[in-house]
Amino acid sequence: MKLSTRGRYGLRALLDLALHDGEGLIPLKDIARRQEISLHYLEHLIAPLITAGLVRSTRGARGGVLLVKPPSQIKLSEVIQALEGSIAPVECVRDPGLCQRSALCASRDVWSELMEAMVQVLDSTTLEDLAQRQRKRG
Amino acid sequence: MKLSTRGRYGLRALLDLALHDGEGLIPLKDIARRQEISLHYLEHLIAPLITAGLVRSTRGARGGVLLVKPPSQIKLSEVIQALEGSIAPVECVRDPGLCQRSALCASRDVWSELMEAMVQVLDSTTLEDLAQRQRKRG
DNA sequence: TCATTGTTGACTACAATGGTCAACTTCGCA
DNA sequence: TGCGAAGTTGACCATTGTAGTCAACAATGA
Numbered sequence: 373m374k375l376s377t378r379g380r381y382g383l384r385a386l387l388d389l390a391l392h393d394g395e396g397l398i399p400l401k402d403i404a405r406r407q408e409i410s411l412h413y414l415e416h417l418i419a420p421l422i423t424a425g426l427v428r429s430t431r432g433a434r435g436g437v438l439l440v441k442p443p444s445q446i447k448l449s450e451v452i453q454a455l456e457g458s459i460a461p462v463e464c465v466r467d468p469g470l471c472q473r474s475a476l477c478a479s480r481d482v483w484s485e486l487m488e489a490m491v492q493v494l495d496s497t498t499l500e501d502l503a504q505r506q507r508k509r510g
Numbered sequence: 511m512k513l514s515t516r517g518r519y520g521l522r523a524l525l526d527l528a529l530h531d532g533e534g535l536i537p538l539k540d541i542a543r544r545q546e547i548s549l550h551y552l553e554h555l556i557a558p559l560i561t562a563g564l565v566r567s568t569r570g571a572r573g574g575v576l577l578v579k580p581p582s583q584i585k586l587s588e589v590i591q592a593l594e595g596s597i598a599p600v601e602c603v604r605d606p607g608l609c610q611r612s613a614l615c616a617s618r619d620v621w622s623e624l625m626e627a628m629v630q631v632l633d634s635t636t637l638e639d640l641a642q643r644q645r646k647r648g
Numbered sequence: 649t650c651a652t653t654g655t656t657g658a659c660t661a662c663a664a665t666g667g668t669c670a671a672c673t674t675c676g677c678a
Numbered sequence: 679t680g681c682g683a684a685g686t687t688g689a690c691c692a693t694t695g696t697a698g699t700c701a702a703c704a705a706t707g708a
Contacts, residue, residue, distance in 0.1 A: 432706020
């Protein structure tokens, strides 16, 4: 049940964008430097966030990326889903048809409850919440 | 954030044992057949459960495995921990020393809350709860 | 037109996962 | 006391996923 660096780095990158929200286009280079992530790797992390419609990019000189919506309207559940795929700990929670045992499987109930609990946490926190906490710490 | 087959199969094996609790030693072969898990692979899944003190094994003719404690006293958090290691989605939650940013990191707060929510679900469910649900469904 | 910046995809290295096999140990029972 | 049933251990392998690099390319502003 570990998160990959995709989720960890990706969230840090978005948090960085949230902290610089309203400042226009932010070059990936700057994010990479501040968050200590390889620029090349960061490029790969940004791609799914663009696909998910969370960030918008402009290339060319003075280009960069920025958040499409205000940070207060970006739930962490969206972020994690974009970066890591479905939050379900096992696939049969999302799609019961994958396993013939689904209907009778008591284990599946647990995984289902587990996901619910996780979604609840991630649904109730926004990038803005995170940015505020971060600012308080300097 | 996916669970590996270790966690999925392992829990199914323990649930099988819970359903046959009180019947003495259960051969791995029987569990493997009922749960449709390769016997050889099941042997590997049982090992950490023995180490964690959740099951006891006896080898030789008429040997097998059984639960050390009654199913009502085995929390799923123990099970998952034995099978998958720490429940923490990122290591720095368990050991802040791993990352210099820990103290200032707002992301870490989220992972921490996420783990709390998961632990709460897994702490409040026992193998007996699961076994009861399973019996009701036939 | 040129430097800057994001985009894309190939490629590599490494580790984890899922699984098999075989030698070994232990124990019950005839 | 020895045979066979059953779990134990560890080597081994194929596949997949992860982390990361690199280079060619496209678009943009100055």
